[in-house]
Amino acid sequence: MQGRQVVRLHLRSTVEGVDHVAIEEWCLRGGGDGWAAVGWGLWDDHYDGISWEEYVRWHTDESKVVNDSVRRLHELPSGTLVWTRRRDGSYWLGEITGAWHYRDGAEAQRHDIFNVRPCYWWRVGTQDSVPGIVVSNFNRSKTLNPVANRGAVLYTRRLHAQLAGRAGTIEPADPREVIESLLGALDLEDLVAVYLQDEHDLLLVNRGRSTVGYEYVLRHRLTGRRAVATVKSGGAAVDLDGLPVDPDLAVWAYAVSGRSHGAPRDDVRWVTTEELVRFVQRRLSVLPDQVVRWLN
Numbered sequence: 001m002q003g004r005q006v007v008r009l010h011l012r013s014t015v016e017g018v019d020h021v022a023i024e025e026w027c028l029r030g031g032g033d034g035w036a037a038v039g040w041g042l043w044d045d046h047y048d049g050i051s052w053e054e055y056v057r058w059h060t061d062e063s064k065v066v067n068d069s070v071r072r073l074h075e076l077p078s079g080t081l082v083w084t085r086r087r088d089g090s091y092w093l094g095e096i097t098g099a100w101h102y103r104d105g106a107e108a109q110r111h112d113i114f115n116v117r118p119c120y121w122w123r124v125g126t127q128d129s130v131p132g133i134v135v136s137n138f139n140r141s142k143t144l145n146p147v148a149n150r151g152a153v154l155y156t157r158r159l160h161a162q163l164a165g166r167a168g169t170i171e172p173a174d175p176r177e178v179i180e181s182l183l184g185a186l187d188l189e190d191l192v193a194v195y196l197q198d199e200h201d202l203l204l205v206n207r208g209r210s211t212v213g214y215e216y217v218l219r220h221r222l223t224g225r226r227a228v229a230t231v232k233s234g235g236a237a238v239d240l241d242g243l244p245v246d247p248d249l250a251v252w253a254y255a256v257s258g259r260s261h262g263a264p265r266d267d268v269r270w271v272t273t274e275e276l277v278r279f280v281q282r283r284l285s286v287l288p289d290q291v292v293r294w295l296n
Contacts, residue, residue, distance in 0.1 A: 005080045006147040006156045007072075008137040013039055013112035023111045024086050027119075034121045036082050036096055038143050040067045041104065041114030048104035055102055069144040070115050074100040081156050082119060083134050083147065091130045093160060094119040122163040128290060131155050132184035136234050151181025175280045178294045179273060180256050185233040189215050190288040192231045192254050192271060195279050198286055202227055202250075213242035214251075225250060232256065240265045 011023050027035045041047075042058060050058075052074055059066050082094040098118035108114050127135055131152040137145055147153060154177070161167035173182060183191065196202040196218060206217035214228040227250035232238055238253045240262030247267075253260070254271035280287060280295070287295075 003153075004157055004160070005076065006153045007076065007080060007082055008134060008140075008145045008147055009036055009038075009082050009084045010138070010143050011037070011084050011086075012143070015039075015112045018110075018112045020087060023113060026107075026111055026113070028084075028086070028092055028121045030121070032097065032118075032120045034094065034119045035113070035116040036073065036084075036094055036119040037113045037116040038067075038069050038073055039112045039114060040070050041108065041112070042102075043104075043109065045105040045109075047102065048108075050102050052100060069142060072144050073115055073117060076117070081160050083130070083137075083156070085138055089126060091124045091127065091134075092121050093124050093156065093163065094121040095160065095164070124159070124163075127184065128293070131182045132187065133181050133234060135184050149181050151177035155182060173294055175277045175295065176273060178291065179276050179280070182294045183233070183291065185231075187288065187290045188233045188256070189231045191276065191280075191291050192229060193218075194286060194288060195271065195276060196227075196229060196252060198283060199275075199279060202252075213239065213244060220250075227252060229253070235259070237261050238268075240268065243268065 080096045084092050096117045096119050133149040133152040193204050201221035202218040205219050214230040218227040229252040232255040235257045237259035238255050251268045253268050
């Protein structure tokens with residue numbers, strides 16, 4: 001897949017007492033004066049402005065290993081697109097505009113941020129404006145992590161073109177891209193719930209008290225037979241052993257990845273992505289608002 005790389009960045013420090021809001025304000029400055037930045041400093045202001053070779057040599061001399069996130073930040077090509085999230089819940093998209101350099105001194109030490117790349121930032125908004133795959137990436141602990149999902153990458157590039165004034169509108173997303181990449185976990189659950197109600201006469205009777213095994217309970221519109229459904233987004237797999245075993249209970253499952261683990265089950269009815277794509281294309285008028293938003 002050619003084009004700009006996309007990554008996710010935590011703007012944070014593990015040093016006790018560092019003001020994380022101050023880190024965000026320092027990095028997310030407007031007018032092209034912002035930074036994509038991480039810590040792992042040498043904590044001595046005479047290192048300010050050292051070369052990458054010197055930075056690496058210092059770690060080698062001290063029998064230390066250069067942190068993976070620092071190395072990755074250094075190696076990212078200019079033009080790479082960066083997602084980050086502030087503590088107020090807002091999401092930001094940045095474009096790296098220059099090479100790595102090392103900053104030190106009082107300001108860098110106060111923020112515990114030393115390795116920086118110049119970055120132009122745009123405020124995107126709340127979670128509903130961000131691909132679900134990107135949102136879930138923020139649950140991972142690594143400071144700098146790639147976004148590899150094709151749908152999320154393509155959408156990020158289109159959004160960047162719009163924010164940068166290089167495109168008037170974002171083209172509508174393909175339904176499969178919406179389902180597999182753009183919907184968040186809860187939005188995907190909403191879509192599957194509507195599908196089961198509309199296509200299989202299953203009425204949603206309980207939501208929000210999910211177990212490890214399933215997300216909601218349903219009943220058949222005519223027979224009253226109970227059913228449960230589990231929905232897994234991203235690369236998550238369905239835990240077949242975690243689903244209830246009951247001959248009087250219908251069990252449904254959907255996973256974007258198509259994966260499952262546990263003992264094989266003949267009683268589980270699988271929803272396929274192809275079924276959801278056809279449903280989305282055919283029943284636009286009944287779809288959840290967030291699905292329609294991504295489609296348009």
